[in-house]
Amino acid sequence: MKILDDFMINLSGDSFKRSGDELRRTKAVDYFIQCGYGQEFYTEQDLRQLLKELDAIGSLWPGNAEMKLIDLHANWRNTYQDYWFNKWFRKPRRKLA
16 A cells, blocks of 8 residues: 555655655656556646646645645645646547647
């Protein structure tokens, strides 16, 4: 279970257990791409951008902040994640003009 948890945290750029190890995140993304995950819907470039954006959301964690700011951040993070999800979920389903 820990292996899967660590892999998902590194791949997604999660903010809660973020270690700051960029090399580990890069290797997780490379492994994900090499396995062909998601490539039936997205190009490799799209997948790298998708994961880069998710990592950017994870990097916004307000470390050492008061609870009020953390709660406010959590609400904003949900908005960011909803936008990110809808953007990428709809992309392969868009009709090309």
